[in-house]
Amino acid sequence: MYRDFVEDLLEKQKEEIIELIKEYFEHSNKQQEKKWIKSAQLCEILSCSPATLFRLRTDGMLPCSLIQGTYYYKLSDIDEMMEEGKEFNTENKISPLRGRVK
Numbered sequence: 001m002y003r004d005f006v007e008d009l010l011e012k013q014k015e016e017i018i019e020l021i022k023e024y025f026e027h028s029n030k031q032q033e034k035k036w037i038k039s040a041q042l043c044e045i046l047s048c049s050p051a052t053l054f055r056l057r058t059d060g061m062l063p064c065s066l067i068q069g070t071y072y073y074k075l076s077d078i079d080e081m082m083e084e085g086k087e088f089n090t091e092n093k094i095s096p097l098r099g100r101v102k
Contacts, residue, residue, distance in 0.1 A: 034075070035074060035075055035076070036065075036072045036073065036074055036075070037072070037073055037075065037078075038070060038071065038072060038073075039053055039070070039071045039073070042073050042078065045078075046078075053071075056081070057071070061081055062077060062078070062081050063077050064077075
């Protein structure tokens with residue numbers, strides 16, 4: 001009797017764990033499938049204003065696609081821009097300004 005109870009409990013836990021693993025992988029696959037994001041989403045990710053995003057677009061630092069008035073950004077392009085920025089910042093360090101600027 002006790003053994004049956006333990007076996008049933010273990011079987012239920014096993015099924016729950018398998019279900020959780022399935023959900024995890026389904027969620028991660030959905031995240032990988034998403035390749036493009038809109039401007040508002042990118043502003044939130046980068047913590048920047050729409051004006052900063054506009055400057056990144058016009059300066060050619062961040063490629064985008066314009067479809068019916070909406071800008072879309074490829075996630076791989078964003079990653080590439082961030083990596084290039086990291087290299088730029090380490091190679092060309094800018095010293096902070098001293099004193100007052102007029």
